[in-house]
Amino acid sequence: MRDFFSxxxxxFWLVLPALLLLLVALGYPLAQVVLRSxxxxxxxxxxxxxxxxxxxxxxxxxxxxxxxxxxxxxxxxLAYPYAWLMTxxxxxxxxxxxxxxxxxxxVSGVVRTLAWVILLQDSGVINRMIMAMGFEKxxxxxxxxxxxxxxxxxxxxxxxxxxxAVMRGIDLRLVQAARSLGARPMLAFLQIYxxxxxxxxxxxxxxxxxxxxxFYITPALLGGPRATMLSTLAQQxxxxxxxxxxxxxxxxxxxxxxxxxxxxxxxxxxxxxxxGAGGK
Amino acid sequence: xNLFTRLSIWLFCAAxxxxxxxxxxxxxxxxxxxxxxxxxxxxxFSLQWYANLFQNPEWSxxxxxxxxxxVIVAAVATIIGTVAALGLERMKARxxxxxxxxxxxxxxxxxxxxxxxxxAVYLDHQLVGTLTGYVxxxxxxxxxxxxxxxxxxxxxxxxxxxxxAASLGASxxxxxxxxxxxxxxxxxxxxxLFAFVTSFDEVxxxxxxxxxxxxxxxxxxxASMTRDSDPTVAAVGTLMFAATTIIIAAGLWFGTRRRRS
Amino acid sequence: xxxxxxxxxxxxxxxxTKTYGSFTALxxxxxxxxxxxxxxxxxxxxxxxxxxxxxxxxxxxxxxxEILIGDRSVGGLPAHKRNVGxxxxxxxxxxxxxxxxxxxxxxxxxxxxxxxxxxxxxxxLDMVRLTxxxxxxxxxxxxxxxxxxxxxxxxxxDPPLLLMDEPLGALDKKLREWLQLEIKRIHRxxxxxxxxxxxxxxxxxxxxxxxxxxNKGRIEQVGSGSDLYDRPQTLFVGRFIGxxxxxxxxxxxxxxxxxxxVGDEWVAAPGLAGEGRQALLVRPEKITLVREDAAxxxxxxxxxxxxxxxxxxxxxxxxxxxxxxxxxxxxxxxxTDRPFALGEPxxxxxxxxxxxxxxxxxxxxxxxxxxxx
Numbered sequence: 001m002r003d004f005f006s007x008x009x010x011x012f013w014l015v016l017p018a019l020l021l022l023l024v025a026l027g028y029p030l031a032q033v034v035l036r037s038x039x040x041x042x043x044x045x046x047x048x049x050x051x052x053x054x055x056x057x058x059x060x061x062x063x064x065x066x067x068x069x070x071x072x073x074x075x076x077x078l079a080y081p082y083a084w085l086m087t088x089x090x091x092x093x094x095x096x097x098x099x100x101x102x103x104x105x106x107v108s109g110v111v112r113t114l115a116w117v118i119l120l121q122d123s124g125v126i127n128r129m130i131m132a133m134g135f136e137k138x139x140x141x142x143x144x145x146x147x148x149x150x151x152x153x154x155x156x157x158x159x160x161x162x163x164x165a166v167m168r169g170i171d172l173r174l175v176q177a178a179r180s181l182g183a184r185p186m187l188a189f190l191q192i193y194x195x196x197x198x199x200x201x202x203x204x205x206x207x208x209x210x211x212x213x214x215f216y217i218t219p220a221l222l223g224g225p226r227a228t229m230l231s232t233l234a235q236q237x238x239x240x241x242x243x244x245x246x247x248x249x250x251x252x253x254x255x256x257x258x259x260x261x262x263x264x265x266x267x268x269x270x271x272x273x274x275x276g277a278g279g280k
Numbered sequence: 281x282n283l284f285t286r287l288s289i290w291l292f293c294a295a296x297x298x299x300x301x302x303x304x305x306x307x308x309x310x311x312x313x314x315x316x317x318x319x320x321x322x323x324x325f326s327l328q329w330y331a332n333l334f335q336n337p338e339w340s341x342x343x344x345x346x347x348x349x350x351v352i353v354a355a356v357a358t359i360i361g362t363v364a365a366l367g368l369e370r371m372k373a374r375x376x377x378x379x380x381x382x383x384x385x386x387x388x389x390x391x392x393x394x395x396x397x398x399x400a401v402y403l404d405h406q407l408v409g410t411l412t413g414y415v416x417x418x419x420x421x422x423x424x425x426x427x428x429x430x431x432x433x434x435x436x437x438x439x440x441x442x443x444x445a446a447s448l449g450a451s452x453x454x455x456x457x458x459x460x461x462x463x464x465x466x467x468x469x470x471x472x473l474f475a476f477v478t479s480f481d482e483v484x485x486x487x488x489x490x491x492x493x494x495x496x497x498x499x500x501x502x503a504s505m506t507r508d509s510d511p512t513v514a515a516v517g518t519l520m521f522a523a524t525t526i527i528i529a530a531g532l533w534f535g536t537r538r539r540r541s
Numbered sequence: 542x543x544x545x546x547x548x549x550x551x552x553x554x555x556x557x558t559k560t561y562g563s564f565t566a567l568x569x570x571x572x573x574x575x576x577x578x579x580x581x582x583x584x585x586x587x588x589x590x591x592x593x594x595x596x597x598x599x600x601x602x603x604x605x606x607e608i609l610i611g612d613r614s615v616g617g618l619p620a621h622k623r624n625v626g627x628x629x630x631x632x633x634x635x636x637x638x639x640x641x642x643x644x645x646x647x648x649x650x651x652x653x654x655x656x657x658x659x660x661x662x663x664x665x666l667d668m669v670r671l672t673x674x675x676x677x678x679x680x681x682x683x684x685x686x687x688x689x690x691x692x693x694x695x696x697x698x699d700p701p702l703l704l705m706d707e708p709l710g711a712l713d714k715k716l717r718e719w720l721q722l723e724i725k726r727i728h729r730x731x732x733x734x735x736x737x738x739x740x741x742x743x744x745x746x747x748x749x750x751x752x753x754x755x756n757k758g759r760i761e762q763v764g765s766g767s768d769l770y771d772r773p774q775t776l777f778v779g780r781f782i783g784x785x786x787x788x789x790x791x792x793x794x795x796x797x798x799x800x801x802x803v804g805d806e807w808v809a810a811p812g813l814a815g816e817g818r819q820a821l822l823v824r825p826e827k828i829t830l831v832r833e834d835a836a837x838x839x840x841x842x843x844x845x846x847x848x849x850x851x852x853x854x855x856x857x858x859x860x861x862x863x864x865x866x867x868x869x870x871x872x873x874x875x876x877t878d879r880p881f882a883l884g885e886p887x888x889x890x891x892x893x894x895x896x897x898x899x900x901x902x903x904x905x906x907x908x909x910x911x912x913x914x
Binding site for chain 1 (some may be wrong): 285289290292293296297299300301303304305306307310318319320334335360361364365368369370371375379382383384385386388389390391392393394395396397399400401416417419420421427442463480481483484487488497498502505506513514516517520521524525528
């Protein structure tokens with residue numbers, strides 16, 4: 001007989017198929033990546049020593065973090081006013097603003113990047129506009145700048161949504177209270193609104209940064225050799241050089257970086273939860 | 281807040297919105313280009329790239345492959361993911377949190393890392409370029425979306441209705457099909473859509489595991505883009521954009537109508 | 542529905558125990574509900590009344606014991622096979638079905654033919670006077686209307702037993718009082734056995750044939766409203782039902798009476814004290830308040846105190862008197878020409894046989910309101 005109020009019974013069988021699928025299609029492959037990074041071509045940490053001893057690799061490693069960092073900063077700057085506007089307009093306008101953020105998702109990631117290739121190419125729209133204004137034409141495609149522009153557009157929703165969720169929960173009476181106590185608008189914003197919205201900023205930033213680290217398509221199509229990121233490098237090692245060990249090591253390094261960031265985010269999320277009592 | 285500040289925020293956000301939307305729309309005129317070029321703005325008008333999409337076997341086969349994979353993935357991931365979401369809802373808080381975290385991992389692990397591992401495994405088990413291979417990998421990638429979508433529905437579903445149904449004479453199975461399922465159907469439907477789109481759009485894993493015998497559409501697009509300047513790519517993008525727009529518009533229209541009734 | 546009418550079923554709860562880990566929710570509870578009776582389970586939150594209801598409905602497994610509905614033991618029977626109607630506090634109407642859909646649901650499960658189904662749904666709607674709302678969705682109904690739909694749904698399949706778990710708890714006072722009358726009328730018309738759970742003693746007194754008072758997983762006393770009010774068997778019951786003055790202190794036996802000391806004064810009640818501390822319980826309408834200069838009467842108990850609070854009730858006045866040992870006396874009196882003033886020294890008087898001597902079980906008002914474990 002079923003006891004309606006006691007959880008836990010038989011529920012494990014329900015999540016089992018999903019866990020098995022993940023084990024077969026994700027756990028086992030990831031284990032292979034880790035294994036090969038330590039055994040191919042010979043057992044040991046040779047692949048990691050190789051990775052960290054080659055300046056080229058280190059440059060790519062560094063660039064990956066720099067690009068992800070820039071994308072994150074740009075996302076915060078663009079998303080903060082945007083998310084704030086979403087909290088302050090009527091429902092119809094809000095739907096429109098949400099739709100604008102989601103449009104880049106409506107087309108395949110590859111096609112989305114195609115649009116940027118068209119715009120950023122040397123004879124593309126942007127360069128022609130720049131030249132029409134009388135400036136020298138600048139190189140955008142196959143540069144780090146191009147990659148950052150493309151990635152920022154794609155990753156912006158991951159910044160806007162958590163920010164909006166947090167901002168919607170901020171009690172605006174707190175800002176009014178600060179104003180009534182004599183704080184000038186800027187001060188009220190800096191001392192009340194900004195600190196209360198910081199959890200959204202951090203939450204969104206962590207997501208954007210993690211996704212940015214692992215980005216593949218945009219850097220591969222917009223970047224070219226001088227803007228290679230870790231994902232592209234790992235893919236080349238495996239598919240072009242058939243270098244499973246070295247490609248695997250890069251994958252593991254990327255994965256570890258992601259997990260470290262997540263652990264940091266998790267700790268932050270818990271702190272935020274404790275702060276939450278005073279927030280509403 | 282004074283008018284000037286407000287106005288500048290509005291202008292700033294309008295610029296952001298344009299920057300989000302406009303680049304994507306560039307592909308629409310390109311898809312009607314007369315010459316085989318990705319230059320913008322294009323010269324002339326023709327439908328040849330749309331025709332090419334259906335006449336060129338490379339394109340048409342990849343579209344069919346993608347649809348086939350995405351439909352199966354949508355079904356598999358929706359069933360497994362919905363069942364898992366139901367299980368999570370019935371689990372005790374601690375194990376449920378752990379299992380949920382595990383089920384979400386495909387969203388977090390960098391695509392290339394997964395792709396390398398999956399490629400390694402598929403080479404060993406002759407799954408490269410097979411329907412089974414695509415479905416297995418894409419279902420794994422789609423599971424988190426289904427679990428989240430259905431989980432969101434379940435979290436607002438009043439489980440006490442199941443108790444009520446039992447008191448009225450409904451067995452567990454009857455309760456599930458007459459009460460639970462209809463009420464979480466919107467979540468399942470959006471999970472299904474997400475799963476379909478996830479598979480239809482997936483490119484990184486597909487780039488590794490495709491074979492000349494079976495290529496999905498994103499791989500075909502990617503290959504075309506790295507090979508030459510073929511506006512067929514823009515035609516595909518435009519069609520996808522149009523399809524998504526119609527689905528979302530229908531969803532919004534339906535959603536607001538339902539709320540009013 | 543008249544021709545399918547049958548009298549309600551008896552419910553026999555035999556030595557039922559329910560434990561959750563080390564916590565005992567129900568401790569050896571036994572109780573019989575007669576066919577057609579309106580039985581109310583009354584008690585503070587966490588006292589086991591809802592658990593008992595859930596055990597009868599089949600929502601909760603029992604750890605030990607047996608439950609019979611009619612002459613059928615339902616211990617191993619899942620909820621959906623018990624044929625018991627349940628009305629929930631939170632209505633639990635299916636939001637994706639209209640009122641008619643909700644009512645037809647149990648009939649469809651029982652494969653009742655369409656024509657008969659329509660007839661029964663119409664009859665049930667008529668019973669709760671909601672015929673005009675048949676095609677509305679639950680979200681389009683008020684709380685009171687939703688609860689009437691829930692009631693109709695629970696009885697539309699003619700269960701011999703109807704369980705109600707604080708069905709009026711979410712409604713405001715006026716609506717609650719009107720629905721109490723409706724429930725009473727429906728009970729009279731149906732003849733079904735009703736088991737009703739509430740923490741509201743006034744509601745229990747207004748509705749029930751019999752009341753079972755629950756406390757800490759046990760039944761303290763079962764009886765009619767006047768049994769419980771006039772002859773409480775435990776201090777807990779006395780305190781939970783109605784208001785009272787409770788006096789505790791050192792006691793001594795005087796012949797066939799037991800006397801309790803309050804400050805420097807002694808008051809007595811008939812009966813011999815058992816083990817442990819004792820308490821005297823007196824109902825407010827049994828007590829008369831007199832001024833200090835009134836002549837003493839040796840036949841009456843008498844205590845001195847000061848008026849702490851006077852509450853105008855419309856039909857009379859309720860005085861709270863602070864006694865010498867700090868305890869609180871409650872007196873209800875008719876309106877008089879010379880009302881007592883706050884702080885005025887007064888004497889409380891009552892006949893010895895109007896007080897009840899009960900073992901002091903340590904119960905307090907705070908505990909009964911669920912504020913203390």
